[in-house]
Amino acid sequence: LSINPLSDEEYKKLKKDAVVISQFQPFLYPEVTDKLRGMGLRGISLDMIPRTTLAQAMDVLSSMASIAGYKAVLEAARLLPRYFPMMITAAGSVRPAKVLVLGAGVAGLQAIATAKRLGSMVEASDTRLAAKEEVLSLGAKFVEVEGAREDKGAGGYAVEQSKEFLERQRVEVQNRAMKADVIITTAQVRGRKAPMLVPKETVEQMRAGSVIVDLASSTGGNCELTKDNETVVHNGVTIIGNSNLAGLMPQDASLLYANNVLNFLKILVKDGQLTLDTSNEIIRGAYFTAEPEAQ
Template identity: 55%
Template sequence: MIAGILKEKNDETRVSLVPEIVKQLQQMSVTVWVEQGAGAHAFYNDDAYMDAGALIKQAGEILSGADIIFTLQPPSRDLIDQIPPRKIITGILQPLYHVSEVEYWASKNITAFSLDTIPRTTRAQIMDVLSSQANIAGYKAVLLAAYSYSRYLPMFMTAAGSIAPAKVLILGAGVAGLQAIATARRLGAVVEVFDTRPAVKEEVISLGAKFVEVDGAADASKAGGYAVEQSEDYKEKQQQRIAESIAKADIVITTAQIPGKAAPILITTLMLDQMRAGSVIVDLAAATGGNTSVTKNNETVHYRGVSIIGNSNLPATMPADASKLYAKNVFNFLKLILTKEGNLLLNFEDDIVKGACITHNGEIVNDRVKSVMQQLA
């Protein structure tokens, strides 16, 4: 078995596997090829990979010769065209948002495993790439907001006068939201939190934040750990409560996303009008439209004195640790599809393997992707 690690394109600074994991794969009789400079932006140089037993190769050689190819971001069609049939690609492929690309992978008889579709169960936690990367995003979102905010976060009492603590509002108490709560509290802010799941109230309170409840949320217990769309009645009540809190907030962190759909608009233009000048919003859902009415991905929009920072890829701003955590997730997943001798063994009776597989034998096999395709038809 030959595993190939590609250098990411555009502004992606992370790398799929780090030297520590390469060494463990060598022990499983897996040969690892690494594209020259693949880990440079994450501060893992080629020498480190070679010391771990990897071979440095050109991209074309990896694409044509490796059995399983790692590309963290969704691959371009040009890249797919260079991969022979029946090979495997693995990464955060976002198939629910790239249905036409999924069809293309199937037409090329590529087996695709997308780690962002793994069921979010207790057993799958050690390979949950969404959680490991969201943890970083929540942490960095607060630091970015604090850097952009024109005032202190903690309370200060000085001879020159007292400074009140900043009020931080966090929309969504998933992994990113919980880490944002913890980080904002460590910096001394007063924190309020909204979430559609009453079950997270205890976690929010344990971190020192106030949980703002809205009655009538749709049951998400059967959604595999993912968010679900809410009723119009609930959305109306939610917006009323958010409007009350956002008028007092200095910093807002938004994290709400629904797989396969545009991010819900939680902060309307009218709400933005009520925020005081100098306030900051960091929108982690920017790539799928954003949680505010004016969010633009990878841009900072200034609206009537409020800064709205659209950034869905904050983990890439901490590439060393983000890559290390992601690589460990990948390795734990690989142990499900490789034998101890390094041979491929695809057990589709395993719910994690089945949930992660998008295309196989020239067909689209993922139920969630097929459901989205039916909705688009």
């Protein structure tokens, strides 16, 4: 059991038919499936656990995304050279910061809630119309772009969109970005490169001192200028590409991750025996090295 995949040397120390539980991301790294099969190991990827009601207590992605969304706003507030809330002082009034959140999944909703608590004005956009009600319930304004494709079976991820929609979205984002002090991007397409929502030309039209926090940096980023695990400054705009923001809150991240894993082990272990029961949809979804007939 590990948070991240083991090294090849560590795999070689395991006995045949050992069960390896980690976050393998087999959609992004399909070669890992054949590698483990070739070594005679059975792989379970925690990031493949279905995002269903029954599996919520085991969903490590949602737990870490919630922390990342929260931390993204705090990092933006730390680097932004102005207040988040409106301030009225004897020296004059300061308007609240404007925050634009792209993607209203778990991370996006937590970012919206945190930015609102800090007193900023928040707008949010998502291709899933079902997210509109959640965004509005948090007190943010929903930016709707017509013509989005939806897939209820995508497990909370975005789905690939048409070129026409992407162009409309680019124009809308650019119009909002020019007025935003902070942009938090969270959109990811499962198993594919993250959609590019903030091109270089948009960044160059933002005000100097603005901050972009890209939570999709590990899969290519939603901003064209994002570099994974780096903070870059372009034309006065700070772009944070930290793919491990949850790691900046190790105490709570570890607690939630451990609880997720414990809840998963409860269905994996029966009467003291490890059982890969593929009739269980949660195990079936995570057991990515199983031969097709076993699934």
